[in-house]
Amino acid sequence: MRYALCVMSRLLNPKTSRLSWDETFMNLAILVSKRTACKFVEAGVVFIDGNKKIISLGYNGPTEGDYHCIDVGCAKVDGDPQTGELKRCRGAHAEVNGIINAQDTRRLRGATLYTATFPCYDCMKSLNNAGIKEIIYYEEYARIKKGGKSTEKENEARELADRKGIKIKKYNGKVYCDVKN
Ligand SMILES: [Zn+2]
Ligand SMILES: [Zn+2]
Numbered sequence: 001m002r003y004a005l006c007v008m009s010r011l012l013n014p015k016t017s018r019l020s021w022d023e024t025f026m027n028l029a030i031l032v033s034k035r036t037a038c039k040f041v042e043a044g045v046v047f048i049d050g051n052k053k054i055i056s057l058g059y060n061g062p063t064e065g066d067y068h069c070i071d072v073g074c075a076k077v078d079g080d081p082q083t084g085e086l087k088r089c090r091g092a093h094a095e096v097n098g099i100i101n102a103q104d105t106r107r108l109r110g111a112t113l114y115t116a117t118f119p120c121y122d123c124m125k126s127l128n129n130a131g132i133k134e135i136i137y138y139e140e141y142a143r144i145k146k147g148g149k150s151t152e153k154e155n156e157a158r159e160l161a162d163r164k165g166i167k168i169k170k171y172n173g174k175v176y177c178d179v180k181n
Contacts, residue, residue, distance in 0.1 A: 021052055023173045025114040026138055028057070030177040033094065033116045036061040037068035040077060040144055043094040046114040047102060047132075055107050058098025062090045077148030086146045095123035099130055108132060114171075117141045124157040127166070134167040138175070 019027070025046045033044030036059045047055040062068055067090065072081040076089045095115065102108050109131035113119075118141040119127060127135070142151035161168055 020173065022114075022136065022171060023176075025054075026116075026136065026171045026173065027176050028054075029114045030116045030138065030175060031179070032057050032059050034177070034179045035059045036091075036094075037070050038062070038091050039069045039074055040148065041091065041117075043115070043117045045094045045098040045116070047098055047108055048112045048114065049107065050110060055111055056098050056101040056103075058094045058096070058101055060091050060094045060097070063092050066090050074148070076144060076146055089144075093120060093123050095119050096126055099126060105130055112136065119157055121154045121157040121160070124160050128160060128164055132166060134169070135161065136169045136171050138171045 025048055029044045029046045031044065032046070033042040035044070036042050038061050041060055043060040045058045047058075049055050067075075067081055069075075069078075069091070073079070074089065074091075075087040077086075079086050094117075095113070098113075099105060099108065110133050111131070112134040113127060113132050113136070115135065115137045117139050118137040119135065120141055120143060140153075141157070142153050144151050158168070160166075
């Protein structure tokens with residue numbers, strides 16, 4: 001300690017702090033959510049192993065080769081680009097894409113998930129089967145209903161996590177990403 005103090009007194013750069021792991025990975029999850037091609041939902045995830053190494057990243061959005069919401073609107077809110085008929089969301093969720101991006105799902109067993117948005121029930125099922133042990137999230141999730149006028153909560157996701165003993169923590173740290181459209 002005495003050595004550290006004596007070293008610091010001769011350093012020119014006053015920087016003495018850095019991002020915590022939580023700040024690093026949550027801000028990364030929020031940043032990657034900005035990659036989405038959806039107009040309404042920006043969701044991003046980072047999966048981390050026990051040594052704080054990144055296993056994979058994921059964000060929500062239309063699947064390979066499908067229409068992009070930013071080009072033609074969301075199927076659930078703006079309707080089918082040809083007929084205007086309201087349809088189901090064409091996006092894959094960030095968590096599922098993150099699981100696919102891990103390439104070998106054995107790497108996810110025991111992993112921690114940092115996610116900009118609390119997982120929906122369907123994703124929680126997949127996270128449970130992938131063996132995720134801890135979830136750190138920033139915002140609550142509410143599913144947009146057809147037409148985009150209202151949302152619904154999914155309490156089943158948290159119930160499943162509680163039943164399985166998946167640790168859940170709300171991130172209350174700083175958010176540095178302020179990427180506007
Ligand atoms: Zn969309
Ligand atoms: Zn989901």
